[in-house]
Amino acid sequence: MQPVPRITVEVPVLTVGAGPSDYEALASYVNALRRPQGLHMTLLHIGILADFAQDVTDWTKGITSAGEAARRTTGWLQGLPVLDGFAGTSEQVIVLGDGGISGLEVDVPDRVHDYQVSLVQGLHDLLDRLLVDNVDDFILSSPALGYRYPHWVPHVAVGRPLSRDHRPRTIAPLTLVFGPSRIRNGRFLTAAD
Known part of the structure; x- marks a missing residue:
């Protein structure tokens, strides 16, 4: 059975460093280095849309139906402005x-932070329109959203830790180039009414 796709707003990684060897060198810091073609930075995680919509319905005790939550969330996502590509360093x-x-923890331009903040503010506004009270509590407790921390750290997941030692590891500076923002698995969103 095919897993249900998770919906995120992300930017794809176009290049890491000066060439493939720069990325491959990260294998000395992580296990199971991910393929470079799928690398991305998540700006906002929605999760499985049906689960998110059900979280809204549960939170509002049925005042907002799952169908209404899914439709409005889809419309909001499809109407988001696109963040232009940019470069960052790690x-x-x-x-x-x-x-x-x-x-890789990535130092990104201020406009990327501003865009990510606007996404969270937009999510707040969407949840207000969906009649969710205590929006911050909902965001931190929704299983679909999966937020554990209120603070966003720009990063690109590259593999698994080599050891149980979870201290940050300093590496030679790498430039990462990102493409324009997109909705991951956006093709699975139903058209908004």
Whole structure:
């Protein structure tokens, strides 16, 4: 059975460093180095749309139906402005979340931070329109959204940690070039009414 796709707003990684050897050198810091073709930076995670919509319905005790939540969320996502491509730099490999993923912490331009903040503000506005009260509590407790921390750290997941030592590792500076923002798995969104 095919897994249900997760919906995110992300920017694809176009290049890491000066060439393939720069990326391959990261294998000395992580296990199971991911293929460079799929690398991306997540700006906003929605999760499985049906699960997110059900979280809204549960939170509102049925005042907002799952169908309405899914339709409005789809319309909001499809109406988002596109963030133009940009370059960032990384000088650290960090361990993310529960310790199962290693990533490059990326220093990004201010406009990327501003765009990410606008996405979170837009999500707040969407949830207000969906009649969700205590929006911050909802965002941090929704299983679909999966947020554990209120603070966004720009990063690109690249593999698994080499060891249980979760301290950041300093690396030679790498330039990362990102393409324009996109909705990952956007083709699975149903057209908004």
